[in-house]
Amino acid sequence: MENELFKALADPTRRTILEKLAHESMNASTLRDGMNISQPAMSQHLAVLCKARLVRQERQGRYINYEVDPDGLVAIANWLTRYRAYWPQKIDALKSLLEEMDP
Amino acid sequence: MENELFKALADPTRRTILEKLAHESMNASTLRDGMNISQPAMSQHLAVLCKARLVRQERQGRYINYEVDPDGLVAIANWLTRYRAYWPQKIDALKSLLEEMDP
DNA sequence: AAATCATATAAGCAGACACTTATGTGATTC
DNA sequence: GAATCACATAAGTGTCTGCTTATATGATTT
Numbered sequence: 226m227e228n229e230l231f232k233a234l235a236d237p238t239r240r241t242i243l244e245k246l247a248h249e250s251m252n253a254s255t256l257r258d259g260m261n262i263s264q265p266a267m268s269q270h271l272a273v274l275c276k277a278r279l280v281r282q283e284r285q286g287r288y289i290n291y292e293v294d295p296d297g298l299v300a301i302a303n304w305l306t307r308y309r310a311y312w313p314q315k316i317d318a319l320k321s322l323l324e325e326m327d328p
Numbered sequence: 329m330e331n332e333l334f335k336a337l338a339d340p341t342r343r344t345i346l347e348k349l350a351h352e353s354m355n356a357s358t359l360r361d362g363m364n365i366s367q368p369a370m371s372q373h374l375a376v377l378c379k380a381r382l383v384r385q386e387r388q389g390r391y392i393n394y395e396v397d398p399d400g401l402v403a404i405a406n407w408l409t410r411y412r413a414y415w416p417q418k419i420d421a422l423k424s425l426l427e428e429m430d431p
Numbered sequence: 432a433a434a435t436c437a438t439a440t441a442a443g444c445a446g447a448c449a450c451t452t453a454t455g456t457g458a459t460t461c
Numbered sequence: 462g463a464a465t466c467a468c469a470t471a472a473g474t475g476t477c478t479g480c481t482t483a484t485a486t487g488a489t490t491t
Contacts, residue, residue: 227343231334234334234338236448238449244410265453265469265470267468268467268468269449269450272469284458286459287458287466288466288467288468293414295414295415295416298414299416301408302408305401305404312398339478339479355437357437357438368438368483369481370438371437372440373479375439390488390489390490391436391437392437
């Protein structure tokens with residue numbers, strides 16, 4: 226759902242979590258390193274991100290490994306397409322996005 | 329600022345306003361048509377959207393005309409580029425985004 | 432210049448949200 | 462199978478947010 230997606234992204238702590246996961250998948254405890262946040266808080270944030278399909282989990286023995294879920298990102302891109310008429314002529318941001326993808 | 333951007337988009341009423349403006353620029357009073365919302369509420373929402381650079385205003389005689397501001401949209405696209413490694417092979421959403429733009 | 436009309440601000444309130452501590456669950460290891 | 466360890470849920474609290482009504486601002490029109 227669209228609302229869950231944007232609400233999930235509205236919190237800076239969750240965006241930080243997402244960015245960390247984009248760099249490397251890891252479990253919840255490792256995610257906490259360097260972030261001044263309690264264990265339940267991290268658990269709650271991850272639940273919100275999972276529900277928004279921005280993150281997905283996969284049990285890995287004793288730990289649960291969290292990783293970026295492309296589904297949520299695609300949903301944002303889809304949302305952005307509604308405003309394609311308003312892109313400026315120079316779309317550097319989109320250009321770089323494209324260069325990384327196979328046509 | 330990134331936080332203002334996502335917080336602005338986190339509210340469904342504001343996303344509705346943005347979508348209406350994407351279809352056609354208009355003033356605040358016209359925007360209210362069909363939306364069960366008070367005049368001050370609309371004014372406050374527009375202020376938030378303007379601050380996030382998703383909407384810009386331009387006085388037009390007696391009215392103020394509001395329109396989509398590409399700056400905010402580009403900022404989202406920029407943010408998305410951080411996760412380009414996670415795009416799936418089939419990127420229909422992005423494809424359609426590109427097809428509308430001149431290379 | 433006075434009146435009018437579109438928009439902005441003030442003040443206050445109810446609900447949502449992010450955080451905490453305490454406790455529960457559930458898989459793994461010894 | 463009992464202990465352990467990662468993670469989830471419960472319950473409570475302060476703050477933020479979006480809404481309202483009332484009032485102010487500020488440009489336009491007569």
